[in-house]
Amino acid sequence: MRPNDVMKVLMPLGLLLAGVSAHAQSTSFTINTSLERKAISPLIYGYNAYADGTNRAGWENQGGQASLQSLNLASRRLGGNSMTSYNWENGVSNSGEDWCNSSNAAVSAVAGAGNPSTTAGLAYYAPGAALVSFHDQSLTLNTYSLLQLPAAGKLPKDIVNLYPPSSCQGYDLWQSTAGPSNIDTARWLTIVNDKPASLGSLSTTPTLLDDFVYLDEELNFLIQKYGNSQTASGIKGYELDNEPDLWHHWADANNGSGTHPNLYPAFTTVADVVQKNIALASTIKRMDSSAQTYGPAISGYLGLFSLWAVWDGTQSHQPADWSTYNVEPFVSNSTGDRYRYNGMTMANAYLSAMKNASQQANQRLLDVFSFHYYPQASYSSTDRVQAARSLWDASYVEPSWITQTGNGFTDGRGLQIVTKLKQAINDFYPDTKLAITEYNFGGKDDVTGAIAQADALGIFGKQGVYLATYFGDAEGFVASGFKIFRNYDGRMSSFPEISVQALASNNANGAVYAAVSAADPSTLHIIAINRLTTAMTGNFQITNPVNFKTAQVWGVSGTTTAITAQTGLSNIKSNKFSYRMPASSVLHFVLKP
Template sequence: MSNVGSAWAALAAAVFLVASTQGEVTFRLQLTEVPQEISPLVYGVNDWNRGEAGESLNYTLERLGGNRMTGYNWENNYSNAGSDYFHHSDWHLVNSESEENKSKPGWAVSMSVDHAQDAGRPSLVTLQLAGYVAADGNGTVSEADTAPSDRWAEVRLRKEGEYTLTPDTTDGVVYMDEQVNFLIQTYGLSSEGGVFAYSLDNEPALWAHTHSRIHPDAPTVAEIVRVGADCAAMVKDLDAEALIFGPALFGWGSFVDFSAPDWSSYSGEYDWFVSAYLGEMKKQSDAAERRLLDVLDIHFYPEVSVVTGTDEEGADVYTRITDSTSDDEALTQARLQAPRSLWDSNYVEESWITTWSTGGEAVQLLPRVFESIETHYPDTELSISEYDYGGHQNYSGGLAQADVLGIYGRDGVYAACYWGEIEGYVIPAFQLYRNYDGQGSSFGELSVPVENPDAANFSCYASVDVTDQTFHVVAINKTDAAQSTTLDLSQTGLVFDKMDTYGFSEASGPELVAQGSQEGRFEGSVSLDLPARSAMHFVFHSPEQTEDLLEILGSEADGTLRARYRPSVGAIRSLQTSQDLQHWTDEISVIPGDGLVRELELKPEGTSGFWRITESD
């Protein structure tokens, strides 16, 4: 082991060279002073996927959202499909229920919240802000019956008078505060285990298209800010700790200008609608003297499309990577690269976004959005409450899903909910992080940065489980050949005595497979073998733990002491040396508080020395 002073000096400066050899790639740990927490809510799913397959994912957040929720009437459980299905009003959300339950107020919401609570998951529930909801279940609503008409009930945010748990379904009005009160009376406040968060409706920039019978005119920026702020204030009045997610934007087009008739009134002050929404909601919050937006919520379905054939006239036929049926190789390769648009400045996807919106620059969605948050409404969290990369029955769909979950955790996304079918390779991709051993074991809570020299062909994510101090590495091989890779621990002092391996690949099919365990001494450079087109999870176990103390393992003839050390999770420590117990000098200025065991070499400068661990400044 190298001299401890020089090794940790390099660590503190975060200077790490990327090394790769012919036919191999090295993933090098890049430790920070304070390990970054991975939000457990990034492993969420939209609730329409209730079922046995979903439960095997051990997911962490359940969202009740989608187009149906915009026209949902909590008083009678009717909803409207909008343009998804002939603007049809019916009992779709409760079709599987008994006639008695269908008529119970809030039953569609209760089904979702009950399901989440049975599994110990928090709920994200959508509230209705487009102005009207379905009044009946009498089928298709014609254009002539566009709201206001007797096919719709008016939405009001606040009710004058007392709340009731059995609302009047004939008065033509539905109250949002009465719905929130119903949920509080049924489940308690959010701080008591009730509904965790509320979403300010769903994809409002599309209301004039998807819900043209409810809201035929495109909403304005002023409208969506005003109604969102008013609704958030109402929720906070009833449940101060409940979080507000909004505005559930449908995709890139809405991020840019919201397709709003009044965008020109804001474009001089803001670079895109994301910034405008944040800035205007902050103004509303400042006026109200409380935060009215806790989580900026967006949807992101990749727009990358590739030529997969020609039509009868010889014109190119394009297929979007979100398609889950095609095995076209060009589509597969595009899907493998698409997650890089979330973060990578060196990856420019081929889509209308880079052609017409970014001027040929990389999408870099997360950095762009985080910059808007920092500039216009600091401390707002980020949610991606709908996404799907397609290819569910193709290995590329699984690798892309695993890649995306790693990115969300590493880059600070607060919450995310997968939208597509829970099937095929999507299942082992989630299990890789949330149920890798079939016993509910999961990827760690603290993210450890990893330097990866070849993002086009590999991805790598690392974490620490603070409960049992295991170290986790998820490595993805996007190539069509098995690869021998290296995990470089040489500058960290980390040492492990066991490694378990789990994973899936094109060859194994859509099933997570335990690859076995190895015992021994893992330190310095550890070999990680990755099958072709695979995603693997390596679990490293530390030796017997020490609790924030130095444990002397032995000494050398030159006076060097070998010691084992475990820094407390979250603590920032300095290792100091002294000759007289009065004057102390930092030997290691920064020790990351990640809870992992390290082995150090301590070489006193004099003939004798004393050592201590102290709080770092």
């Protein structure tokens, strides 16, 4: 909606009015460019490759190469449930309970490696074909690659049935009895992190006839092809598997017992997750000491709470060894404050264990603490526009079972998952970075998706998150949420790299983020969000050494995903102005003296 032309009208307080309705609600946005200055990690502008669920392969995933390039991404992750079982030697992966516990070619095919060979025996694909396809595209897109490595313990050997029964549901087993099937124990290979010296040197074309897959051999394959992480083409980061809190746990209300109960037959314990993470991180650092390690990739709040991500509606359930870890200092850092971490005790125990192992190894084994965030209160448009506030805002109590009083989690308090985890890092393993390697607020087909996505990116930058990779369709209004930061004018122009203080007077109505660039310190970028379904007046007041005179404005609102130029400002006075923000909108202001 085009604001009225009011460039000649000045309010008594010197505010420049841009199409203000007398009945519109208002929110004040204050920006101070000298306060809270911190670098924004470009890696927060990322997504998970091949996670759109449409079976589009390679470049066609997420709408094709041009669509991907238009997002101006800075990082990509190849990870997810099926990557827990990806056998790099021949490209087979197992879908676990996501799809019939079927061993298949899903990862390789969707990654762009083509269809599996039906004439080469166990050699369905060349070694590492999916990894090569993924990283080659990252190099083309000039993005950081984060690659998930397997740690759970077993990998599939072959493909028995390319097409499991059509009646299969994600929580049903395809075949649960012994026999020539995808869950026959003879068809699983054992992961070994470090190949015994007695077996000879590491090979880039490993044998398919033994019972083992060596992860140092996988790393060697990648290093031989691309160089180590310090080279321009090398893979920079490795994640220590995926969602161990869901590998195998107490059966939930739908009789699901985890994502990989056949691959990992015993119930998951904290000690085993920690041991496997330490062992895999040690192998990564031995092979490439400068590569960054990410872990534990917990699936969400309940996993951070007590590892098992299950709750039956009245209580949570914990692994067998939980009593060993549900103790001080992990509960409250011996402060007695039960809500110091809002119950995320597993995070504390994990950080402490990785710190202790690093001290013993005389090298940092964990560079980045990673977790996943799928908000429990974002299914309606009303909730979605507020949902990202659970990452930081103490005043926002999301309407979910996590915050419900009496359930034993936050008991009516705001979740504050990012700020609480930052506190945990400071207390238990200082200088560890923070990453959200999967997240999704929904709303691809609704403008609220753009609001939630933009709000999340703003929070990631403001809160100092190191890397974030969206999981799902980075298209529609979700793409708009990316582009308002990374390609707002269609020429790859981006929100700059130095975050500055930006505050909204009413977080429920709106949000604001601001940044400047070291290369152009006289220009200020502001991204402002109107969460309301009605127009809102944004009253902006800026503290800056130099007065701004003009502003160009871009925005997204309504039913079109396009980011379009809005009416600009040409006579700003005393670094104050007002602007009519359309209903349910995100605006990007570029201010100049």
